[in-house]
Amino acid sequence: MIDVLPRESASIWLDLIETTPSLVFDPAMCRHKWGALTKALPGVALYYAVKSNPYPDLINTIAAEGGCFDVASLAEIKMLENQGVHPSRMIHTHPIKTDVEIERAVNSGVITFVVDNVDELWKLIPYRHVIQVMLRLSFIAPDAPIDLSRKFGAPVQDALSILDVANDSGIRINGLCFHVGSQAATANTHADALATCLKLSEKVKEKGLPDIVRIDIGGGFPAHYISEPVDFDSFCAPIREVLTNAPDHIQVLAEPGRAISAPSMALVCKVIGRAKRRDGWWFYLDDGVYGAQSGRIFDGMHYRMSVFTSGNEQAPCVFAGPTCDSIDELGRYPEFPVLNMNDIIVFHEMGAYTLASATQFNGIAPPAVVNRALPSQIREHRRTF
Ligand SMILES: Cc1ncc(COP(=O)(O)O)c(C=O)c1O
Missing domain, CATH: 2.40.37.10 (Lyase, Ornithine Decarboxylase; Chain A, domain 1)
Structure with missing residues (x-):
């Protein structure tokens, strides 16, 4: 328009x-959007996706709101540390990392990492006693113009075998995560994917694998471009419905980027x-x-x-x-x-x-x-x- x-x-x-x-940059608008999304997703821990906009005052604004951060590189970790954000408030969600990157991220104090294939698991073996790992699964939102399901994410049907291999290698995967694609028009895929992850966590338990205690529903929350204005409360309604079925021991996370920074x-x-x-x-x-x-x-x-x-x-x-x-x-x-x-x-x-x-x-x-x-x-x- x-x-x-x-x-x-x-x-x-x-x-x-x-x-x-x-x-x-309007810090009040940033706070308002952060607050509105927090309210629309009660009980969900929000990790701002730094990649969408690393502007220092935006990071400070979210940090002051008590927000946490999703990082994709050592440079982002260091930048956040310089802003006074402790690494315990960061999760490293890039499914593909170099050995050096992992070593330095762990040395910085970041403990949560993401994998979506077994080759990435091997890289994590030296740190298996100090880190927690989430398995990224692939779900595609037909209504999201930016697809993130081809480049990353294991097919759901491969999840149990990857979890098995991890367990045999002494790597504790206790979380599941996904990103349905950016600028999604609805949260229907977020909700379906969350429901699938909840079912999968039951199968994981039945198989005697380590309990799934975290499900990260990623980003994809939209901004108001030429489409309709965004009402986070109604957008997130399908997710809230599925959340009512989530057992208490599972913590739900999200990684909004665009919806906050845009x-x-x-x-x-x-x-x-x-x-x-x-x-x-x-x-x-x-x-x-x-x-x-x-x-x-x-x-x-x-x-x-x-x-x-x-x-x-x-x-x-x-x-x-x-x-x-x-x-x-x-x-x-x-x-x-x-x-x-x-x-x-x-x-x-x-x-x-x-x-x-x-x-x-x-x-x-x-x-x-x-x-x-x-x-x-x-x-x-x-x-x-
Ligand atoms: C792993 C991960 N998390 C979160 C985001 C943020 O997504 P969005 O800006 O659509 O909220 C991205 C975007 O590429 C991502 O790759």
Whole structure:
């Protein structure tokens, strides 16, 4: 969805920043989302997925709320430690790790690791007396645009044999985990997968294998992009229903990333160039896919936009980023107001997988970040595309 607003209204954003492009981080919004998801998943321990946005003040905000953290590398562990987060509040959920990575993570004090195959188990043998392990299973959410079930996760039918091998090798696997895919439209797959894991934990008990005491339902909780606004309470209802069947000795965890980080930041950009070409007007912004908008390519994402312009004439148009690469395109519209130089574009819910994967391509720096309260949306707008 694109709102087109008067150019002079852009001051509510420009007053917050020193330069464009800038990401505006709102600690209160971050706290609000963390609190809302915590409330929607009672009894579930939330581990924020650092990979979605490692911005230090975002980490501090979650740490101050008593949150825990899901890490994927030694660098993330060290970064969190520098922020004052104790490793006992971290779980290392990357299913594939180097020996050095494991050794250093264990030496740092992280004790929870994830495997999804037997070769990864062998790497953990030297640390078997000090660590806890979760087995990652593969479940695919048909309504999640970003699939995470092909690259990682053992098939459910292989679970018991992997648990057997682990047990024979003295490795205690006492948890199950999964990630159904990012930006899921519903929590139906989370709920089905949790129910499957609960059933599997009974079979594990029957076989006399170590008890499953943790089930980690991963991430996948959505942000509000061009789809409907997200209500965590109704989104999580199917999960809550299955949770009522979870025995008391099983602790349930989740690893939300996008749902927390995306709404916590907005991106303010400017039109730095424009040209009338064969296929319409091209508007060049000061941020693109090599900056904070790589999700357009990596995840096929489209973001909500507020465009501040006094342009009235309508024409076909193309938005593009600032680099010399032709892949750095941000969207085509058959009819759009012809923008002027220095017009302002604000992209909403831009905190997830944006800053985290921004590059310096062409020597162009990623957006600056400022901590400010995000303005509420201006109602009086001229046109919605
Ligand atoms: C293991 C793991 N946990 C959590 C997440 C966060 O997922 P999301 O941002 O969809 O909540 C990811 C994302 O790739 C992941 O790989």
